[in-house]
Amino acid sequence: xxxxxxxRPAAELVAAVADPGVTVRSSDILGExxxxxxxxxxxxxxxxxxxxxxxxRLAYSSAPEHAQVLVRGEIxxxxxxxxxxxxxxxxxITGVFADPVIETCLTCGGDPAVGDWHDIxxxxxxxxxxxxGLNGASVALAIVDTGINAAFVGKVRGTPPIIDKTRSWNPSxxxxxxxxxxxxxxxxxxxxxxxxxxxxxxxxxPVMQSTRHGSTVMDGLLSDAxxxxxQLRTVLSNQPESTRALVVSNSWGSFSPxxxxxxxxxxxxxxxxSHPFNVIVGSLEAAGADIIFAAGNCGRDCPDARCxxxxxPIGGANSHPSVLSIGGVDDTGTRVGYSSxxxxxxxxxxxxxxxxxxxxxxxxxGAGEPDTGTSAACPVTAGVVAAIRxxxxxxxxxxxxxxxxxxxxxxxxxxxxxxxxxxxGVIDTAALLTQLQRTVPHA
Numbered sequence: 174x175x176x177x178x179x180x181r182p183a184a185e186l187v188a189a190v191a192d193p194g195v196t197v198r199s200s201d202i203l204g205e206x207x208x209x210x211x212x213x214x215x216x217x218x219x220x221x222x223x224x225x226x227x228x229x230r231l232a233y234s235s236a237p238e239h240a241q242v243l244v245r246g247e248i249x250x251x252x253x254x255x256x257x258x259x260x261x262x263x264x265x266i267t268g269v270f271a272d273p274v275i276e277t278c279l280t281c282g283g284d285p286a287v288g289d290w291h292d293i294x295x296x297x298x299x300x301x302x303x304x305x306g307l308n309g310a311s312v313a314l315a316i317v318d319t320g321i322n323a324a325f326v327g328k329v330r331g332t333p334p335i336i337d338k339t340r341s342w343n344p345s346x347x348x349x350x351x352x353x354x355x356x357x358x359x360x361x362x363x364x365x366x367x368x369x370x371x372x373x374x375x376x377x378x379p380v381m382q383s384t385r386h387g388s389t390v391m392d393g394l395l396s397d398a399x400x401x402x403x404q405l406r407t408v409l410s411n412q413p414e415s416t417r418a419l420v421v422s423n424s425w426g427s428f429s430p431x432x433x434x435x436x437x438x439x440x441x442x443x444x445x446x447s448h449p450f451n452v453i454v455g456s457l458e459a460a461g462a463d464i465i466f467a468a469g470n471c472g473r474d475c476p477d478a479r480c481x482x483x484x485x486p487i488g489g490a491n492s493h494p495s496v497l498s499i500g501g502v503d504d505t506g507t508r509v510g511y512s513s514x515x516x517x518x519x520x521x522x523x524x525x526x527x528x529x530x531x532x533x534x535x536x537x538x539g540a541g542e543p544d545t546g547t548s549a550a551c552p553v554t555a556g557v558v559a560a561i562r563x564x565x566x567x568x569x570x571x572x573x574x575x576x577x578x579x580x581x582x583x584x585x586x587x588x589x590x591x592x593x594x595x596x597x598g599v600i601d602t603a604a605l606l607t608q609l610q611r612t613v614p615h616a
Contacts (some may be wrong), residue, residue, distance in 0.1 A: 174247065174248055174249075174250055174253050174256075174271075175245070175246075175247050175271075175272040175273075176209075176245070176246055176247065176248060176257075176260075176269055176270065176271065176272055177243055177244075177245055177269075177270040177271075177272045178203065178209070178243070178244050178245070178246055178260065178266055178268070178269055178270075179220065179241050179242070179243050179266070179267050179268035179269075179270065180202060180203060180241060180242050180243075180244065180265045180266050180267060181241050181242075181265055181267050182202050182242055182265055184237035184238050185237070186201075186202060186242070187219060187237040187240050187241070187242055188237045190202070190217045190218070190219050190242050191219045191235065191237070191240070197216075197217055198213045198217075199211040199212065199213050199215065199217055199244035199245070199246070200213060202217055202242055202244060203244060203263075203265070203266075206259065206260060206263055206266075208248050208249055208252070208255075208256050208259070209246045209247070209248055209256065209259075209260060210246055210247045210248070211244060211245070211246045212244075212245040212246055212247065215244065215245035217242050217243065217244050218242065218243045219235055219240050219241075219242060219243075220240060220241045220242065220243050221233040221234055221235045221239070221240055222234055222235075222239035222240045222241055223239075224239050241267060245272060248260075257269050279474050279475070279507065279508065279509060279510035280503045280507070280509040280510060280531050281474065281475035281509070281510045281511060282470070282475060282477070282511055282545060282546075284531070285541075285543070286531060286532055286533040286541070286542075286543035287503040287504045287505065287531050287532060287543070288503070288504030288532045288533070289532055289533040289534065290364075290365075290368055290532055290533065290534035290535075290544075292504050292532060293368055293504070293529045293532050293534070293553060294368055294369075296504065296529055297368065297369050297529075297553070297556075297557060297600070297602045298602045298603040298606070299368065299369055299602075301602070301603055301606060302369060302557075302560045302602065302606065305564075305606065305610075306563065306564065307560040307561060307563045307564060307606075308370060308371055308372040308373075308560060308563060309369070309370025309371065309372045309373030309374075309556065309559040309560050309562070309563055310372040310373075310563055311372075311374065311416075311418075311563070312370065312373050312374065312418045312420065312559045312560075312562045312563055313337065313340065313373075313374050313376055313408060313412075313418065313419045313420070314366055314370065314373040314374065314375055314376065314419075314420045314421075314422065314555060314556075314559045315375075315376040315378050315405055315408075315419065315420070315421045315422065316359055316362050316363050316366065316375055316376070316377060316378060316422050316552070317378045317380050317398065317401060317421060317422065317423050317425070318358055318359035318362050318378070318379065318380070318381055318422075318423075318424060318425065319354065319357045319358045319359035319379055319381040319382055320349060320351075320354025320355070320357070320359045320360075320377055320379035320381075320382055321334070321336065321351070321352050321354060321359050321360055321362075321363040321375060321377045321379075322352070322353065322354055322355060322356045322357075322359075322360045323336050323352035323353070323363075323375075324352075324353075325356045325360055325537070326360055326363050326364050326367070326535065329364060329534075329535055329536060330364065330367060330371075332371070334352075334363060334367060334375055335372065335373070335374045335375060336351055336352035336374075336375050336377060337351075337374045337375065337376055338350065338351040338352065338377075340376050340408050341376050341377040341378065342376070342378055342401060342404045342405075343379060343382075344379070344380055344382070344383040344397035344400060344401065345383075345397070345400070346383065347379055347382045347383055349379065349382065351376075351377035352375075352377055354377070354379055354382070356537050357537065358381070358424070358537070358548065359377070359379060359381070360535060360537045361534070361535040361537040361538070361544050361548070361549065361552075362422060362424050362548065362549075362551070362552040363375055363535075363552070364534055364535035364537070364544070365534060365535065365544055365549050365552035365553050365556065366422055366552040366553070366555050366556040366559065367556060368534075368553060368556050369553070369556035369557045369559070369560045369602070370555075370556040370557070370559035370560045370563075372563075373420075373556070373559045373560075376405075376408065378401050378404075378405075380394065380397050380398050380401050380425075381394070381425060383397040394425075395442065395450050398450055399449055399450050399453055402421075402450070402453045402454065402457050403453065405419065405421060405457060405462065406453075406456070406457055406460060409457070409460050409461055409462055410460065414568055415566060415568060416566050417461045417566050417567045417568055418461075418463075418559075418562035418566050418567055419461065419462040419463070419567075420462070420463045420465070420555050420558050420559045420562060421457070421462055421463065421464045421465065421555075422465050422551055422552045422555035423464070423465065423466045423467065423490070423491075423496075423551065424467045424546070424547070424548035424549075424551045424552060425467070425548075426466070426467060426469050426487075426488075426489065426490075426491045427442065427443060427488060427489055428469075428471070428477065428479040428480050428481060428482075428486075429479065429480075429481035429482070430443065430481060430482060431481060442488075442489050443488030443489050443518050444488060444518045444519065446493075446519055448489070450489070450490055451489065451490055451493055451519065454490045454493050454495060454496060455493065455494075455495045458495035458496065458572050458573075459495070461567035461568070461571070461572065462567070462572065463497070463555075463558045463562070463567070463572045463575060463576075464490075464493075464495065464496040464497070464572070465496065465497045465499060465551050465552075465554055465555045465558065466490055466491045466493070466496045466497070466498050466499065466551060467491065467498075467499055467546070467547035467548050467550065467551040468487050468491060468498050468499055468500045468501070468512060468513045468523065468524040468547045469486050469487055469491060469512075469513035469547060470501075470511040470512070470513065470546045470547055470548075471486035471511070471513045472508070472509070472510050472511045472512045472513055472514060473514065474510030474511070475510040475511050476511060477511060477546075485515075485516060485517070485518055486513045486514075487513050487514075487515060487516075487517040487518065487523045487524065488517070488518035488519070489518070489519070490519075491517070491523070492517030492518045492519040492520050492523045493519050493520065494519060494520040495572070495573070497525050497526070497554065497558075497576050497579065498517065498523045498524040498525045498596070499524055499525070499526065499527065499528050499547055499550045499551045499554050500512040500513065500514075500524035500526070500527040500528075500547060500550065500594070500595065500596055501527060501528070501529075501530040501531070501546065501547045501549070501550040502527045502528065502529060502530070502550070502586075502595075502599050503529070503530065503531050503532075504529060504531075504532055506584070506586065506599050508527065508586070508587075508594050508595060509530060509531055511546065512524075512527070512530075512547055512550075512594075513547065514593045514594055515593035515596070516593060522591050522596070522597075523596065524547075524595075524596040525576065525579070525580055525596045525597060526554070526579055526580060526583045526595075526596045526597050526598060526599065526600050527550065527583075527586070527595050527596060527598070527599050527600070528550040528551075528553045528554040528557075528599070528600045529549075529550060529553050529600075530544065530545060530546060530547065530548075530549040530550040530553070531543050531544070531545050531546075531549070532544060532549070534549070554579075554600060557600065557602055557605075558575065558579075561575065561605070561606075561609065565609065565613060569613065569614060570609075570613050574613075578605055578608055578609065578613075579600065579605060580596070580597040580598075581597070581608070582601050582604035582605045582607075582608050583596070583597045583598030583599055583600055583601055583604075584598045584599045584600075584601045584604075585597070585598040586598050586599055
């Protein structure tokens with residue numbers, strides 16, 4: 174067991190440790206003591222000692238008569254108590270402390286932003302996308318969420334987004350006009366897709382505005398999502414085949430098995446590829462749509478309070494083999510603690526890749542509040558896909574092939590190859606673009 178040992182040696186020795194011109198080793202201070210193995214690679218440190226300095230607080234002094242010295246050592250793991258007892262009997266040792274392994278704390282919900290959206294532009298190599306003419310122009314990008322407030326998004330970005338009201342769609346019972354919904358989660362998603370695809374044409378699909386119609390929460394939302402995807406199939410089929418491109422961003426999912434039929438029941442959603450929504454997701458992808466889903470915020474380190482799956486929280490369409498499932502990393506490329514880990518329920522290798530989140534971006538939830546969750550990582554990725562679709566249609570580059578390229582060009586993190594934390598790694602737009610330009614002809 175590694176230890177820090179605090180000592181009160183002679184004042185002359187404390188002064189020597191404090192003098193940067195003098196080399197003092199730990200063994201010069203303590204010598205041999207029981208089973209302790211001193212670490213002479215660790216230079217002894219002077220620790221200021223307390224000196225009564227007033228009525229209500231202590232002052233600290235590094236003067237040799239007040240200060241102490243700290244050294245580092247190790248005792249056998251099989252007899253820690255005996256080792257500490259021997260050390261404590263030494264007249265010069267005043268304290269024995271643990272020296273535990275420390276690790277970087279993962280970013281969690283409630284933590285401040287890590288970087289801002291301009292940093293994410295840099296991480297995504299948006300300058301290279303722009304130079305290649307890849308900005309999402311004329312690409313339809315559906316935001317399936319709570320609705321978009323275009324005026325708010327335009328004010329924060331400095332330029333208004335393009336909203337296609339004709340091809341947008343409201344669930345039955347939902348009132349409101351495309352691009353004019355209250356500022357909320359959907360506006361954050363719209364802002365985040367525009368980081369990489371500022372000229373994309375947004376289709377506003379406010380499925381999360383629908384009210385509950387069935388006996389469980391998921392009945393209402395998922396049934397409207399089925400209807401939304403049927404509408405998007407019409408949007409896609411109306412496009413000329415040579416330029417066909419539809420990107421669908423989905424920052425939502427199911428958090429609890431209590432909202433679903435049990436696994437194995439024919440009506441189950443989470444693990445059942447025959448559920449109508451899972452079927453229509455697969456059919457829309459087969460027709461040429463790029464479907465991106467958030468992996469979810471049920472990571473073991475700091476899960477969302479709603480998470481109720483004891484394991485494998487990436488289920489249903491979020492784990493569909495025909496979608497790109499996105500985990501979250503912060504600006505440093507480190508997994509955020511709430512990003513759901515695999516394996517997925519419909520397809521084991523989920524998430525597919527990770528992308529950036531927890532940065533200061535839309536401010537949809539208030540000034541200084543970051544865009545968080547895999548809810549932000551998903552549209553960030555959808556924007557990259559839309560940018561690619563500017564030049565490569567779904568006919569020239571089928572969605573399955575683009576997903577494979579995104580996985581193979583991702584920057585590997587965690588254990589080598591696929592792992593349940595990072596999937597195949599963190600999105601690498603520059604590597605993706607290089608690979609595309611080298612191997613895939615334009616439409």
